[in-house]
Amino acid sequence: MNLAGAKQKNKNNEESVGQIHVFSYKILNEHVKFLHPKLRTLEKSIKQAMMPIPFEVYVASMVFFSMIAAACGAVMGFVASQFINIQPASIGLILPLLTGLMLFGMTFGVLQAIPAIRVKNRASKLVEEIPHFIGYMSTLATSGLTLEGIFKAIAKEETDEDIVKDARFIVRNIDILGMDLISAIKDLIHRTPTGPYSELLEGAIVTVQSGGDLKEYFNATAKVQLEEKKMLMQKTTESLGSVAEIYTILLIVFPLLAVIMLSIMGIMSPDLAGFDLLTLMNILTFAVIPLSGVLMLVMMDTMVPKR
Secondary structure (H helix, E strand, C coil): CCCHHHHHHHHHHHHHCHHHHHHHHHHHHHHHHHHHHHHHHHHHHHHCCCCCCCHHHHHHHHHEEEEEHHHHHHHHHHHHHHCCCCCCHHHHHHHHHHHHHHHHHHHHHHHHHHHHHHHHHHHHHHHHHHHHHHHHHHHHHHHHCHHHHHHHHHHCCCCHHHHHHHHHHHHHHHHHHCCCCCHHHHHHCCCCCHHHHHHHHHHHHHHHHHCCCHHHHHHHHHHHHHHHHHHHHHHHHHHHHHHHHHHHHHHHHHHHHHHHHHHHHHHHEECCCEHHHHHHHHHHHHHHHHHHHHHHHHHHHHHCCCC
């Protein structure tokens, strides 16, 4: 029991807004309000990524961290100008300013891109989880549970899937914020990337409001999702077949041909383009082939569904 409580406490700490975000909001919010209308897409991304930080706080944090990066860049530029003889001298004088502005822009751009990246990751996770949870929803609906009961049952699952987190979000809206079921689900739809999952939630709302049969709705949706999952698996299998051919050519045929060619060329000349042929063989054996193998593994890992 204590262990479970400790895990829940750590989880809450990880999802809470940090003190540095609060500090940056207090000192910069009044000065960065002019950025709010220009970053409305960022506000939407923060909501859809389910990031536990308000938009205004995140904007202030972006500027704060960018200013810190700019100060570090200016110091690095100043140190570099003192130890490196930069010509012309005018560039050396403005180097701290240039490095500071460069790091400011890079940091601001990276922080602005993080919510959009998290939205894409969340969308891909939801697409992977839907075929597995839709059957569970159909079973719960068949047992006579209402839509609210279905979400409460899913919320009790001790997993970290995004659909379980969304179910907990709906239950929180109902039990703590006092929302009705439809308003709670609509609030979640506004925080969900456009795709099959948002369509599933919208269809569930329409079914409930029209007095339809949830069991039939989830059964029909499950069939569609399973067919799409089957088509995705077929495409993945075909893609893996192409990767296997690339693997054969890149890591089996090419090294053999390269060694044979270098061996034959070694009879006529001891080097190639200024490099010793034995050195080239060592580079091929201990660098090119292992690196290519790692790249192939990474490529296959990104192509294969995680569940």
